[in-house]
Amino acid sequence: MKTNDDDNAPLPPSKSALKRAAEELQDLGKQLVAMQESRLAELPLPDALRSAIAEAKRIKAREGLRRQMQYVGRLMRELDIEPLRQALSNIDAQRNNATRRFHQAEQWRDRLLKGGEDAITAFATAYPTADAQALRQAIAAVATAHGAAAGGVSKVLWKMVLAVIEP
Numbered sequence: 001m002k003t004n005d006d007d008n009a010p011l012p013p014s015k016s017a018l019k020r021a022a023e024e025l026q027d028l029g030k031q032l033v034a035m036q037e038s039r040l041a042e043l044p045l046p047d048a049l050r051s052a053i054a055e056a057k058r059i060k061a062r063e064g065l066r067r068q069m070q071y072v073g074r075l076m077r078e079l080d081i082e083p084l085r086q087a088l089s090n091i092d093a094q095r096n097n098a099t100r101r102f103h104q105a106e107q108w109r110d111r112l113l114k115g116g117e118d119a120i121t122a123f124a125t126a127y128p129t130a131d132a133q134a135l136r137q138a139i140a141a142v143a144t145a146h147g148a149a150a151g152g153v154s155k156v157l158w159k160m161v162l163a164v165i166e167p
Contacts, residue, residue, distance in 0.1 A: 029072035105162040
């Protein structure tokens, strides 16, 4: 941090630094406004901020929304933001883990449909709780299904795989 040579006291933050910090808080506020109510309820927010976010969600007028977002940013300047950032990063991590598991289940489903008995053995080895006989039956059902029914049966297989993959 810069110091003043005369009295060796640290200089206050610049006006630009204060503006950047305020804009960062407003961006965080935009994330909160865009968030679903169920996710928002999990966050440690004071009542005034929670009601300001609810009001911002209700506002449709552009200028009114801009002013409300500034108000949300001002309320956030009064908070300790670190617990909120930590909670948001935890939510993002949970969402990323769920997406990763979904993709993994899709990959296993495709591999099971194309790989035959070797793929079933590999899946059963990777996930000992898997019911190989139920997987064989689901794969056979996908193979015999035609048209729109094939997609539904394939989804059943995906759900079976996902149930085994998820802890």
